[in-house]
Amino acid sequence: MCGIAGIWGQNDPNGVQIMMDSLIHRGPDADGIFVAETQAGVLGHRRLSIMDPKGGNQPIYGDEKSKAIVANGEIYNFPQLRPDLMERHNFRTSSDTEAILHLYEEHGTETVNLLDGMYAFAIADENSLFAARDPIGIKPLYYGEKNGSTIIASELKAIAKCCDNVKEFPPGTYYHSDSGFTTFYTVPDLQPEVDADPEILIKRLRETLEEAVVKRLMSDVPLGAFLSGGLDSSIIAAIVRQHHSGPLHTFSVGIEGSQDLAAARLVSRHLDTIHHEYVITPQEVKEKLPEIIYFMETFDQDLVRSGIPCYFTSRLAAEYVKVILTGEGADELFAGYTYYKGIPDEEVLHRELRRSVATLHNINLQRVDRLTMAHSIEGRVPFLDLKCIELGQQIPAKYKIAGDPLIEKWILRKAFEDMLPSEIVWRNKLQFDEGSGTVDLLNELLSSAMSAEEAEAYQQKHPEAKLRSAEECFYHQVFMEAFDNPEPILANVGRWSDRPV
Structure with missing residues (x-):
């Protein structure tokens, strides 16, 4: 990198x-x-x-x-x-x-x-x-x-x-x-194999992802894995542990008592990894927020929220390894976000998932790249192997959101349910900023950062930014102060809010 x-x-x-x-x-x-x-x-x-x-x-x-x-x-x-x-x-x-x-x-x-x-x-x-x-x-x-x-x-x-x-x-x-x-490449527009046997698809998914992880173990320097305690990072860590020679270092962050820290400990014990965790405090987030926004090159509310735990996890990992594997891309391939449940038409959901993968480059992938590189480590994303993407396009939406009650990423859970504790495999989806407790921490931190009246005045001063909240106004203000020449950077800020369903 x-x-x-x-x-x-x-x-x-x-x-x-x-x-x-x-x-x-x-x-x-x-x-x-x-x-x-x-x-x-x-x-x-x-x-x-x-x-x-x-x-x-x-x-x-x-x-x-x-x-x-x-x-x-x-x-x-x-x-x-x-x-x-x-x-x-x-x-x-x-x-x-x-x-x-x-x-x-x-x-x-x-x-x-x-x-x-x-x-x-x-x-x-x-x-x-x-x-x-x-x-x-x-x-x-x-x-x-x-x-x-x-x-x-x-x-x-x-x-x-x-x-x-x-x-x-x-x-x-x-x-x-x-x-x-x-x-020379666009995300393939493939028709799902509607009549395919789900057991065959599950087997293909497991084999394809394992191959994607194994090829990403290539390194002449120490290698580890992010472990939030969620499904995606836990699957990657489990595969790495199975194929990586020597001990595996895993890394997790959150506020004191967060769900992610507890879940990550459970997975680490199950996989027998050398686990490292870091507890984030509001004061440290306040101190590091300008640095986080500077490295991320964005003021987008959703990206900054998810970037905060990513920053601290990367900083922690850099003390031990130079290469890190992450679970990025699984949600877009296998319908991991809650809003996907609100798309009742399978064909529409299929198209939305394809579009989601195709737009990762200047949102989530920008976050992963910038915040790992901010600490001079290399992030690798096995779920976004081209063969995984192709297979993801062939799996019908009905196997991605399935079960009773309906649950996201059903087929991914089934493919690896024997490798992880059941409470991790069937754990409800929490975004990185939610599971780590960042949302609660930010509510405390930002409650006095900018009032509603100040935010309204700020929005009127910067209508071109389409700022959505007092929180995002605050991030934008920090962003503008972070760069000597912010205009070229502003013109390239990717927005989650521009992702229509």
């Missing part, structure tokens, strides 16, 4: 260095800059060492020094790609990033169709720039234009230092300076 930056169209190492200085948290282990011999542009990299910690510093050069890559993320099929590529290329590192570059030397822009992973990368090829972002947008990338040059960076705060016209680099898309943007 790393941070990348670049200016293509002019030779501006200082501009790239300024952006890189804003990304140190994404890569505290090393940094590097590539300056094209043709003066066509500059690429920069901040490194968090995961694969080949000693030898994998970037930029990495191709067989010809005119080609170089900077990348963020992990390529999970690297072990399968490398042996074949080694027959024709001289690998200088054991880094998975080098495989991307050698694939590009052979296949050009078709490289993206050969990769299995989460990534955002940029390749310099003499006078040309090739950049791409993974299919779901797990890893971030932004771009802008200034004085005829293309500017890219991993985070909005970095690119806003060089450019006012900033946009999100779309997921499942590549860019070539000769041909512009091309979409």
